[in-house]
Every structure is written in structure tokens, then in C-alpha cells.
Amino acid sequence: MADIKFKKTPILTDAILHYCPGCGHGIVHRLVAEVIEELGIQDRTVGVVPVGCAVFGYRYFNVDTMEAAHGRAPAVATGIKRVHPQNVVFTYQGDGDLASIGAGEIVHAAHRGEKITTIFINNAIYGMTGGQMAPTTLVGQKTTTSPYGRDEAHCGKPIRVAEMLATIEGSAYIERVAVNSTANIIKAKKAIKKAFEMQIAGKGFTLIEVLSNCPTNWGMSAVESMDWLEQNMIPYYPLGVKKCKED
Amino acid sequence: MAKKLMKGCEAVAEAAIQAGCRYFFGYPITPQNDIPEYMSARLPKVGGCFLQAESEIAAINMVYGASGAGARVMTSSSSPGISLKMEGISYLAGAELPCVIVNMMRGGPGLGSIQASQGDYFQATKGGGHGDYHMIVLAPSSVQEAIDLMQDAFDLADIYRTPVMMLADGIIGQMMEPVEFKETTKKRELPEKTWAATGWKEGCGRDRAVINSLYIENEELQEMNDRLQARYATIQAEETRCELYNTEGAEIILCAYGTIARICKSAIALAAKEGVKVGLVRPITIWPFPTDAMRNAICQDSVTSAITVEVNAGQMFEDVRLAVDGKKKVDFLGRPGSFVPTAEEILDKIKQIRRA
Amino acid sequence: MANVNLTIDAERCKGCGLCVRACPKKIMSLSKTKLNSKGYRPSEVTEPEKCVACASCALTCPDSVITIVKL
Numbered sequence: 001m002a003d004i005k006f007k008k009t010p011i012l013t014d015a016i017l018h019y020c021p022g023c024g025h026g027i028v029h030r031l032v033a034e035v036i037e038e039l040g041i042q043d044r045t046v047g048v049v050p051v052g053c054a055v056f057g058y059r060y061f062n063v064d065t066m067e068a069a070h071g072r073a074p075a076v077a078t079g080i081k082r083v084h085p086q087n088v089v090f091t092y093q094g095d096g097d098l099a100s101i102g103a104g105e106i107v108h109a110a111h112r113g114e115k116i117t118t119i120f121i122n123n124a125i126y127g128m129t130g131g132q133m134a135p136t137t138l139v140g141q142k143t144t145t146s147p148y149g150r151d152e153a154h155c156g157k158p159i160r161v162a163e164m165l166a167t168i169e170g171s172a173y174i175e176r177v178a179v180n181s182t183a184n185i186i187k188a189k190k191a192i193k194k195a196f197e198m199q200i201a202g203k204g205f206t207l208i209e210v211l212s213n214c215p216t217n218w219g220m221s222a223v224e225s226m227d228w229l230e231q232n233m234i235p236y237y238p239l240g241v242k243k244c245k246e247d
Numbered sequence: 248m249a250k251k252l253m254k255g256c257e258a259v260a261e262a263a264i265q266a267g268c269r270y271f272f273g274y275p276i277t278p279q280n281d282i283p284e285y286m287s288a289r290l291p292k293v294g295g296c297f298l299q300a301e302s303e304i305a306a307i308n309m310v311y312g313a314s315g316a317g318a319r320v321m322t323s324s325s326s327p328g329i330s331l332k333m334e335g336i337s338y339l340a341g342a343e344l345p346c347v348i349v350n351m352m353r354g355g356p357g358l359g360s361i362q363a364s365q366g367d368y369f370q371a372t373k374g375g376g377h378g379d380y381h382m383i384v385l386a387p388s389s390v391q392e393a394i395d396l397m398q399d400a401f402d403l404a405d406i407y408r409t410p411v412m413m414l415a416d417g418i419i420g421q422m423m424e425p426v427e428f429k430e431t432t433k434k435r436e437l438p439e440k441t442w443a444a445t446g447w448k449e450g451c452g453r454d455r456a457v458i459n460s461l462y463i464e465n466e467e468l469q470e471m472n473d474r475l476q477a478r479y480a481t482i483q484a485e486e487t488r489c490e491l492y493n494t495e496g497a498e499i500i501l502c503a504y505g506t507i508a509r510i511c512k513s514a515i516a517l518a519a520k521e522g523v524k525v526g527l528v529r530p531i532t533i534w535p536f537p538t539d540a541m542r543n544a545i546c547q548d549s550v551t552s553a554i555t556v557e558v559n560a561g562q563m564f565e566d567v568r569l570a571v572d573g574k575k576k577v578d579f580l581g582r583p584g585s586f587v588p589t590a591e592e593i594l595d596k597i598k599q600i601r602r603a
Numbered sequence: 604m605a606n607v608n609l610t611i612d613a614e615r616c617k618g619c620g621l622c623v624r625a626c627p628k629k630i631m632s633l634s635k636t637k638l639n640s641k642g643y644r645p646s647e648v649t650e651p652e653k654c655v656a657c658a659s660c661a662l663t664c665p666d667s668v669i670t671i672v673k674l
Contacts, residue, residue: 005607005671006661017666021643022619026665044446046316058457064444066315066458069338072308075300079312079320080444082296083270087316087446105308108301182625182659215619222619 011037015059022222024179024212025053025121029060031189032090032119035196036063045088046080048073052094053127071102074109077116088200090117095136096126099159103135106165106207113170113204117195120161120207123214124233131217135159138232143217158236162209166242172204174243178211178234180226191241203245211237250425255390256281258426259349259413260289262397263321265428268347269295270320272309274302274328277361278417279351282323303328307335307348314344315458317443319401323349325417326367327358329375336410337376340475341460345404347397348382349413351420354585362585363417365505368562371414372534379472381479383411383486384534386504390424396531402435403486407478414533416558418506418587482535489537490529494544497526499597500553502541502567504530507556507587514593525597533563541570545577552576552600556593559583607654612668613637613645622646622660622669628653631660
């Protein structure tokens, strides 16, 4: 008997992703979609997509979706969740969206213990606008607005979002994962599933920070970018569970 | 129902609840704090939700989320806070989402003052946020009218899938007047919100909901804009409202909205004692602007000139002049900031115009 | 193991090479002879008989173009 080892989940539409070759967004989209399928929650899930590379997320996630203004996804998700507490609500946000212009919204959604799940893609750069410096850009990393490399004295060190939000009382589950290897991708999916389960159990705010790549704006091949992520991002952004409020 | 004495802000909040509003997201700012305060006490008792947001920006985006999920939802603020909401309002307009926004105007620009003003007319009627959009803007001149317009505000929002603003000056918000909550006599037919994002799967009886204002292809964006403009044309044709007071055969026409229109009525009484017939055109919807009614009243043969009276540097003044299109002289009385003209000042202006 | 049916939707493949990197058996490569309609060199399995259906390639593929069936 045929045993299907891998097949695209129907929670992703058949639309071809607009992302560059080798972009981690595609991997994370699939993980989120697979989790929704496995938990059997498609018919009560509402996704909120950001401004940034994932702006077209509504074309791919085969669930009801809303497109939020830049950085405002956690506020939009709050509105949805307060109207329909039985819905499973997630936001999908990049580092410019969440850690820069939307820093206020994410901190307060966490602070309120908003029962939503945020998938936070940290690829250390602004992708959609063409490779500008993000709050998560590493010290020394060259971008189109830090052409000599990020200077700590000039604009500070990169923000560690997972650690910051873990200190907030209202957060229930915070983990940092990466998509640089098969093993880490498997762990990332487990983390996303855990976050959705914690939301469904009503534990509070949940966020999974995913270290991802941006081959185009980092100026390297997809394969090189995964190695770069491993060698440069993981040492500064340690992987693991930062907060787990089980009870 | 018996009349009771009620503060404008609280009356607006109660009227919203009676109109079916169950969700409120807001942020404190004077002079409208009584609205969120009232909502925070009442909404939990009627199965709704009040949430104090971390900012005006977050509040309007919570409104976006709640509206997209199909709820009757509102927010309120005062001028500087409304400026912060403008981004979200543009998105609400672009995503064709209904909601009600109350602006209890205070003096500006910048932090301005906390006294009443009408400085936000341009912002409310000409856009405020980016892109080619309009909101329906309702301008009550009494606490009772604010109550009566609230049901309309929510119904119009749902019917036309658009944000609706109630634009009142701080006087309406802060004064107490005897009011009555009437049973709604005319019930409008409201469309079903089949577009709302509530959870979907294949075969559930509707298309997958995508609440969105992004149309990356020129043709698609044009189509969306054409749809909005067609809707605005319908709104202009169907929903324009104004009060004509003593205009028939008048020599001078005053043009004013909100509380200032009531002061104009006092000035009209003073003028009548001196044998001068003065009328008033009071827009109730300032968008859509009652262009035809304004032109018809001012362009009567009996009228020598019109005076627009506002608590700003002359904002609606521009729309009145556009309506009249050079056919009559239109003058202006008003000051930016928060100085509300008295009936006597308006009478002086009438006399001055007549002498000239 | 020839009892694994690994198919790659060449038309949707963007030739990023992440599957090639992920494959523990080193039996994948980007095509040296084919281009899809977008101009990408799609991924191919060079020695299908060595495939163990571990799905590493599919798990790492950003575009979900790989389907693996164990017969």
C-alpha cells in the first residue's frame, strides 16, 4: 500500500509563492499550514498578515485572512479575538514589521496576554523594500542603509525579541527556532504547534521567533545563506524555549 | 421614555450601545474621556467588550480587526488622537470595512487646546488619511441629535461598508442636555456580512474571506477605486442631509454646523428684532456636503450675501463658495483656535455686511 | 530502495538547491539540461534507487514542490 511520506498540505493554496528562490518564508508558511491541518482548526482559524515580504500571505494560507497595516497585526488580531474568542488567531510578521514599527503593538499584545499566536520571521533585514537595516540586523552586517556595516555606537545592537517578550507577564509560550537545517525545521514545526495548542488552551500570548534567511538581500545563494544564518545569527540569537507557562 | 439630563459624551456612548455596538477600542484624550469611561462600565454588562488600547493607532487597528470579524464596533477620540487614527481609517476605507469613529474636536494644530473647535473639518471631509476615500461625516448640533444620529451612523456604515465619523465639537461632548432615547421607528435593511473573517473551510457556504486593501496590479486598484467612487456617488445622492432654518426669502444666509449653528439661530432671532430676515443652512452630513441645498438657499433672489460661521480659519467656507460658484458673495466669520463666536458678534457681522 | 516514488513539480521548482543541501544521501542535484518556464534549473534525483524516503528534501523545500510516496 502506498504510504505518503510527504505531500503539500491543502492549508496552503495552489498559488505559486512570490518569494525568491530559497527563501525561508515558504518553509515557515508550510509549517504553519501543516500545524493548522494537523490540529483540525482550518474552519476556525483567522490569519493576519503583515506589510513586508509576507504581505501576500492571504494568497497562500487557505484560511480567512486579514491584511494589516505595517506593524499593526497584533492590534488587528486583538480585535478579531475579542469578537470571536473561539477563533484561533495568528499573526505572521517580519522583523521590520514586528520589531520596529510594530514594537508597541507586539509588546502590549503580549502584556495583555492576548490569546493569539505570532509567527515572527527574523531574517535580520528588510526584504520587501530592498535590503535596508532592520532592528535585528547584526552588528557589522552591511545593508543598503548601513553600507559600512551596522555600527553599534550609531544605532545600537540588534533586538532580541523572544527574550524581551519572555519577560512580560502575559506571554505564555515563547520559543526561538531556525530553518537552517532539517532538524531545526522539525523543531520549528513542533514549536509552532505548541504555540497554537497553548493559544487554544487559553494560556495567553504565544510567539515563535523563526530565524530565517534572505539570500537576495544578503547577497548570497540560498545554500550559502543557510550557512550564514547558522554561523552568524544563531550565536547572537540563541535557539530554545524562552518561556513556557504550562499550568 | 422620559427625558433625562445627560452629558454629550455619555449620551453618545449609550446611543451607540442601543444601536447595537458591542465593541469599543479607545485611548484616553480630553475632551472625550467620558465615552471610553462609559463604555468600560456598560459594555461588559451587555455581553460586549471594552478594551483600552495602548495607543490611538492600536485602537483603530483593533477596530479594523473587530469590524473585519463582522462586529458593530466603534472608537472615539479628539483631534490629536484622530490624527493618529488616520492611517487606520484609510485602511478601513480601502478594505471596505464599516465602523463608527467619534471625534470630539478640540483646538489645534499640534497639541492645541482642550476647548471646543471645528479645526478638523478638512481632515474629516477631505480625506485625512492617504488615498482617494471619503467617510460619511455626521455633525450633530445638540446632544439629542447626537443620540438620534448614532443609529444612522452604524446603519450607514454597514450599508455602504465604510467608516462613518461623528464630528462634534467639544461643547457637544461636555455639555449636559435633557435627552430622550427613542425607539427607532424606521429600521433600515442591513446587508448580511458574508465577507467577514470568522473561520472558513471549503463548502461552508461562502468564499474564503480576505480583508485587504492591497491591489498591486494597476487594473485591480483602479477597479477598487471605481467601486469606492461609485459608492460615494450613491451616498451623495441618497444620504445628504441638512437643516434649512428661516431661509425662505431671507436677505442673509448663515452657514454653520454643530453647536455654532445654534448660536447662529440666536443671532437670527436678534436680527429679526431689528427687522432683518436672516436664514441658516446647517449641514447635518458635512460629507456628503449638501451642495444643492446650500446653493439653492444662497442663490435665491432675496439673498444679498452669505456668511459662513465656524470655529476655525475658514474650512467649510471653501465648500460653501464651491457650492455657490461665484454667484453670490460669501463672507466668513470665525477664528482658528477655540474662540466660539457669540450671537452678538454674529449680529455685528450681519450688520457690517449690510452696510457694505 | 526503488520502492520510493519521489516526484518534483519541476514547473514550481525555483532551483534554490536547499534540497540538494539537505539530502543525506547526496542523490539530488539541479538539472544541467532542463530549464522550467521561469528559467530555473529544477531539482532532480540522480540516483533514485538510493532514496530512503527520509523527506529531508521536502521538509526544507520552501515551495512544497516535492511529493514522496513509499510504495
